[in-house]
Structure formats: C-alpha cells, structure tokens
Amino acid sequence: DQQVKQNSPSLSVQEGRISILNCDYTNSMFDYFLWYKKYPAEGPTFLISISSIKDKNEDGRFTVFLNKSAKHLSLHIVPSQPGDSAVYFCAAIGGSQGNLIFGKGTKLSVKP
Amino acid sequence: DGGITQSPKYLFRKEGQNVTLSCEQNLNHDAMYWYRQDPGQGLRLIYYSQIVNDFQKGDIAEGYSVSREKKESFPLTVTSAQKNPTAFYLCASSPSGLAGVGGAKNIQYFGAGTRLSVL
Numbered sequence: 761d762q763q764v765k766q767n768s769p770s771l772s773v774q775e776g777r778i779s780i781l782n783c784d785y786t787n788s789m790f791d792y793f794l795w796y797k798k799y800p801a802e803g804p805t806f807l808i809s810i811s812s813i814k815d816k817n818e819d820g821r822f823t824v825f826l827n828k829s830a831k832h833l834s835l836h837i838v839p840s841q842p843g844d845s846a847v848y849f850c851a852a853i854g855g856s857q858g859n860l861i862f863g864k865g866t867k868l869s870v871k872p
Numbered sequence: 873d874g875g876i877t878q879s880p881k882y883l884f885r886k887e888g889q890n891v892t893l894s895c896e897q898n899l900n901h902d903a904m905y906w907y908r909q910d911p912g913q914g915l916r917l918i919y920y921s922q923i924v925n926d927f928q929k930g931d932i933a934e935g936y937s938v939s940r941e942k943k944e945s946f947p948l949t950v951t952s953a954q955k956n957p958t959a960f961y962l963c964a965s966s967p968s969g970l971a972g973v974g975g976a977k978n979i980q981y982f983g984a985g986t987r988l989s990v991l
Contacts, residue, residue, distance in 0.1 A: 769912075792975025796982075803876075803962050803982030804915070811975055849914065853978050858922065858971040859905070859930075860980055864914035 789855025903969025
C-alpha cells in the first residue's frame, strides 16, 4: 500500500514555462516532506523540503506547496530549464516512521 | 570534502557468487541506508541502520546482508540467494534515523550509486 504517490510517471514542458510536479500522501502523521532530483546513473540530490506547519517554501526557482487537508503537495519550477530534466522523487516522514517514504518518481523533460 | 562514497561504480556477479558493495560516509551521520532502484521503479529500501552495531530489514531484505561495525561504514552483501540482483544500488545517510527528532535531521544524502550486473 503506497503511502506516497506520484501519479504522473512523466511530464514534458517547454523551456521557460512552469513545471508542476504533484505528490499525494495517505498517512496523516507525516509532518515533513521533501523533494529529490535524480539524474540517470547518479544518486538523488536533496532539492527542497517543507514542514507541515507551513503551506509554502521557496528556494530560488523552486517552490513547494503543501495542502494538508487534501494530503497533497506540489513542486513548482519557474522558469523551467533544460538542465532541470531529471526524475523527481517526493518523500515524506513522520509519526512512528523514522525513515523517508518515497514516491515512485516523475520524469521531467524540459524541451529547449 | 564531506560526503558519501560508494564503490565500485560498476560490479559484475557470477552465478552463485556473493559480492559486497562498499559505502563510506564522513558526515558523522548516525543513520545509513541501502536502496535498490530498478528501471522505471522508485527507491526500495533494503536495510537501514539507525546507529552503530544495529540494523533493521527494509522492504526487500531477502538475499541481502549488512553490517555496521563502524559509524562511517555500512557495506551491503548481495548473496547468491538474491535471484535477481541486477539493479542500481544506492547508499544514503542522515544525521538521525529516529522518528520525532525533527524533519531536517532525517534528510537523507545519497552516494553516486553502484550498478550491479550478472554475468
């Protein structure tokens, strides 16, 4: 039973436009959420995180939004660049869980 | 330079052979993790260790073994019992692996990975 779901396996956007990656979770005890970026044949890199006491966290071109009532978070990348093309993983932690629970990832392709 | 080092980058296993993947970190992190990634799949947790001399099974521990004799090191052995070992293996560490310590302390940092193939 997946506790963290990324329902879109892939997303394609034009350079300069906004990329929106979505993530849903089922465990209401999760209180910290993270996004990782992964290039092929490399380890994931931590990108941005958000605590459940906030609804938005921004870092440069990357913004994460959290909607606790809907158990939904999203990552916005503006403007998108070709170098952003990668697989993005959503992860969550909280409650009795000391480990990160990862989604299956969304592959983002940014076209020049 | 602080970080997580995995070696080797590529590894080949013969039928019936055990192989060991190395993971070393100099970040002074308490917790370490091993994941497996298959094509088109997410990250699946094999084993994790919250502290030295202790480790726990993850979701897919069968056919694997680990040790945590030193804080910096968490080697993974892929045994002959693992019938489908071909995958990309990732090691990670975090300042803490305990629940409730504060989210940022559970952020995991990953190594560059080891690709294991069967001959």
